[in-house]
Amino acid sequence: MLCLIFGGMKNFQDHFLLDDNVNFLNFGSFGACPKEIFEEYQQIQLQLEREPVKFITDTGMKLLENARRNLANYVACDPDDVVFVTNPSYAMNTVIRSLQLKEGDEVLTTNLEYGAMDRTWNYYCRQKGAKYVRSKISLPIIDKETFIADFWRGYTERTKVLFVSHITSATGLILPVEEIVAEAKRRGLLTIVDGAHVPGHISLDLNQLDADIYTGACHKWMMAPKGASFLHVKREHQKWIDPLVISWGYQSDFPSHSQFLDYHQTNGTRDFSAFLTVPKCIAFMEEHNWTDVSKSCKKMNLQVADELRTKFNITPISPVNEEWLGQLFSIPIHTSDPQVLYSHLVNEFGIQIPVTRNEDHIFIRYSVQTFNTHQNYEMLMDALMVLQRRGQLDFMG
Ligand SMILES: Cc1ncc(COP(=O)(O)O)c(C=O)c1O
Known part of the structure; x- marks a missing residue:
């Protein structure tokens, strides 16, 4: 697998055991263990x-x-x-x-x-x-x-x-x-x-x-x-x-x-x-300067959140800044069936991302980890566009 570079930083893709065929945007639920930690x-x-x-x-x-x-x-x-x-x-x-x-x-x-x-x-x-x-x-x-x-x-x-x-x-x-x-x-x-x-x-x-x-x-x-x-x-x-x-x-x-x-x-x-x-x-984490790695992920999160906001006319649920956001972002949406939406994202588009619920609010929550590239989020936006066109989701403006 290619070890991509962004912002002058290695993205450690080769360090993880994750399936290459999955656009993995759900680090938040259960993390993912790098090879050397798993070997230990x-x-x-x-x-x-x-x-x-x-x-x-x-x-x-x-x-x-x-x-x-x-x-x-x-x-x-x-x-x-x-x-x-x-x-x-x-x-x-x-x-x-x-x-x-x-x-x-x-x-x-x-x-x-x-x-x-x-x-x-x-x-x-x-x-x-x-x-x-x-x-x-x-x-x-x-x-x-x-x-x-x-x-x-x-x-x-x-x-x-x-x-x-x-x-x-x-x-x-x-x-x-x-x-x-x-x-x-x-x-x-x-x-x-x-x-x-x-x-x-x-x-x-x-x-x-x-x-x-x-x-x-x-x-x-x-x-x-x-x-x-x-x-x-x-x-x-x-x-x-x-x-x-x-x-x-x-x-x-x-x-x-x-x-x-x-x-x-x-x-x-x-x-x-x-x-x-x-x-x-x-x-x-110390060996690989994880504080800096995490900082670039947070920066990418804010950038992607802003792109989503513009593209889909979303009203974010908090200020889009580092006070409220780390490496997670929840996009507020409307959908009649969150479970069906999730299974489209995974099975049709190959994107592992949770559709979460908090009382009456439904969200698509993405994570940003070092192995995620901007392309991962472009794929997400393309999928969201298709699903919106089909009437399977709508955004909360
Ligand atoms: C806010 C919060 N609390 C607790 C947990 C942990 O739950 P569990 O005990 O099932 O691992 C999670 C897991 O995602 C969480 O997001």
Whole structure:
């Protein structure tokens, strides 16, 4: 495959395992793992299978400790406050199940949250008689101030917890979590941030953000193999969070210095190789100046978003700038059947791109990763033009 150059930057196409025949515009959902990281993953699995007992009880544990330290350094937190989990759903279930919500308590969030998270909150709130309050964010977002005002409109004296995405899923927006977390602290709320899309995408400093609880995925923008994510909990909150799976780490025979690690790291036999690739992911990003790579992707995102806006007379759902957009862009559309539209994009045009939904709004959300060229988006625009002509979609002007 040709290794293309844009803006003086290599685009690393040859580093990925992706199918050449697919116009891959959905890095956001599950990431994609570069070959050298995937090879490291397989090497670790081989090591595990060659001596499972030694690996699971000894070598692997040391590698896990090293991986946790590397991750902590990357996301700027204390290594004893972060633990690997398979995915953000796991992390959030762990936390919410243990949360002592009382009848009538409220959890304040936005109406832009990820469906799996809404479901998890609804499930536990129903059990506890608490209320999950989704503040309606007006679209298009005009600026940070109006967003924040919309958000706090859902606050009442019964609000006990704040939950918010750092980068939203269907709408692909970077939300002003720093301001929201700071205000929530002034109001004495427990702050929980869903940063699934954040690590490797925009810079993350957990110490500075100072949220009580934060979850992030390593298998999206950090490019780890699937099943590598983390849960970060500030020290003062660790004691009330029970393990989601009770196993040897609970009432441990050999407790470590941290109950938090014992509880959440030891949950039965499993393949934790994906966690162990995290140091390699970080080294890969450092070696290839990933901050600059990501910067060019963000630049291309804004450029393509502007082209789309002009070509299809779209009203974007936020200002088209780096305050709100990283490497994702959600195009607001009308369609009678999102599933049929998605299958046309994939099967007829060979474009892997999600058709996402947020309440009544439907979007086509593209990602920009280093291997994407402008031609990928020209193909998308051509396909959208054909589908519009056929009446299968329309744009929200
Ligand atoms: C905002 C957000 N939260 C959480 C998740 C992770 O969900 P899961 O636990 O299914 O990996 C995603 C996945 O895309 C997401 O976009």
